[in-house]
Amino acid sequence: MNVVIAAATGADLPIVLNLLQRCKLPQAGLEKHLATTLVAREGIRIVGSAALELYGRAALLRSVAVEPSSRGLGLGEQLTNAALDLARSRGVRAIYLLTDSASVFFLRFGFHRVLRTDVDPAVQGSVEFTDACPQSALAMRADLA
């Protein structure tokens, strides 16, 4: 499989939103963060995504998704590492996420569980925290060097 991780374009947005819908992940607000959205391209196909919402020195990692038929090949790990590199390059020191089912997956990137009340206030104000993710979703944080 020849997959390239690259910045998303405006034309990619509906395809990524469709992927998120099929993966049962929130779509709300992604359009505002297209400049910091990454996609995994296999030829002309988009097979994965990962996005950052930047809030100064803090950020929210969201929309980490891989096409079901392309899972288990390392793409989720590549997308997450690329998003963390992007966050570091933007001066982010603390990165957060919410997840229902993939908390174990994110442990390998240095994320650990935190209370929602301990999340950076700007990130707590994001649509994922206020509206889009269920209250049952776990909050996690990683500190970036």
Ligand SMILES: CC(C)(COP(=O)(O)OP(=O)(O)OC[C@H]1O[C@@H](n2cnc3c(N)ncnc32)[C@H](O)[C@@H]1OP(=O)(O)O)[C@@H](O)C(=O)NCCC(=O)NCCS
């Ligand atoms: C989570 C997800 C992105 C992983 O994508 P993937 O391409 O299959 O992951 P990778 O192939 O890079 O897996 C890397 C490792 O993580 C493990 N892993 C994958 N998904 C996992 C999960 N949900 N929980 C725990 N471990 C997981 C793999 O077994 C693999 O382990 P190994 O290196 O020991 O073999 C994908 O399952 C997905 O799109 N899930 C639905 C959306 C979602 O829940 N996203 C996270 C919230 S934003």
